[in-house]
Amino acid sequence: MIINLPHKVDFIINELYRNGFEAFAVGGCVRDSLLSRTPGDWDIATNALPDDIIDVFNKTIPTGMKHGTITVLIEKEPFEVTTYRVDGEYKDNRRPEKVEFVSSIQEDLSRRDFTINAMAYNYREGLIDHFNGQQDLNNKIIRSVGNADLRFKEDALRMLRCIRFSAQLQFSIEEDTFNSMIKNSSLIKNISHERIRTELNKILLCEKPSSAFIQLEKSSLLKYILPEVQKMVGFDQKNPHHDKDIFIHTLTVMDNTPKDLYLRLAGLFHDIAKPVTFSMDKKGIGHFYGHDKVGTELTEKILRRLTYDNKTVDIVKKLVREHMIMFDRPKDKTIKKLINRIGSKNMPLLFQLQRADLRSSAPPFDYSNIEYMEKKSELILENKEPLSIKDLNITGENLMKELNLQQGKTIGDILNYLLDRVLENPELNDYNKLLNLAKKFFNSL
Known part of the structure; x- marks a missing residue:
């Protein structure tokens, strides 16, 4: 069994051997190599103590001295080199109270999680596999x-x-x-x-x-x-447009989206509020009125609890809020308002989510409304049509000067009125035309 180690990994291993120690590539990189997958990174384990590792290599960072991990820099590329260790007592199901350095690679591998991650390799010793990880790889089994x-x-x-x-x-x-x-x-x-x-x-x-x-x-x-997702399990939608319970529908939506984290999160949460908004009419048909709005609030609550960053929270919330927007041949003004709400960069994500949602419901699948909105939005963006107040060819300062007004609610009302008119007719986005419209609107107040 030969694994092709990267040159820099082999250099680290050889340098440790040259200085009287031993070392192996360990864990996920060995597993992925045996599966003919490209490892994300290469971890190295050694019987050298942390101070020894620092002495052997010119450039190191003591990233985890307490746990025996030293980052070795080879031509500015970082590699984690860790002393063989076993873990002390765990008191919180999260981390050991202490670690104990050991001299045996077998002892080190015995503390790892799964057999497929408990293998080590170098060119001198070949594959070290005390827990039959390679056999479990061949049999496609995850075993502790x-x-x-x-x-x-x-x-x-x-x-x-x-x-x-x-x-x-x-x-x-x-x-x-x-x-x-x-x-x-x-x-x-x-x-x-x-x-x-x-x-x-x-x-x-x-x-x-x-x-x-x-x-x-x-x-x-x-x-x-995710207790909120658990509530969807087995929940019968009692609706002819849905042939799956909410949980299975949600899983199918996720599978039908591209591998994008925003999309997958939106797919997971787009119907999160259905269990709490369910109602049934006199004909026994289930409805979920307002589940998009309630779902937006629930989505933010869950994402905040899981400490997602503000950008992720913002994008996923917008996708959940707008996922039901599927107008029948809407006016350009309606599409422009949607673009303004969700952001031009997020429009493709919305259409991908809507397609996945539709494809995961009961057939037949009619994508014509989505396709219409998609083409229209692309054309609007391509033509760089005004979408927001900042796109108007007149500013609040202009209005204050021209109409002799102070900054305040009236200026905001005028700008919103002007935007509404320009969304309907982009040709009105001219300073003089906007000023005339502003004067008429102000006089009518």
């Missing part, structure tokens, strides 16, 4: 190293990682490992929202995120990390 209960109690985030690996690699989860996740699912409450968000993002960007969310629900993790 040793006792699954212990691994998940050490770090409860491993349960989310397990499901993420299963979805990314399209592997099954070994039965004892999955049963342990069900048993220990409540421990995820001890994990910070930031760490959960990071894993959730990786899950959302899988080729088929629905497979992960089904596992999240079956393992009982979903009700702890």
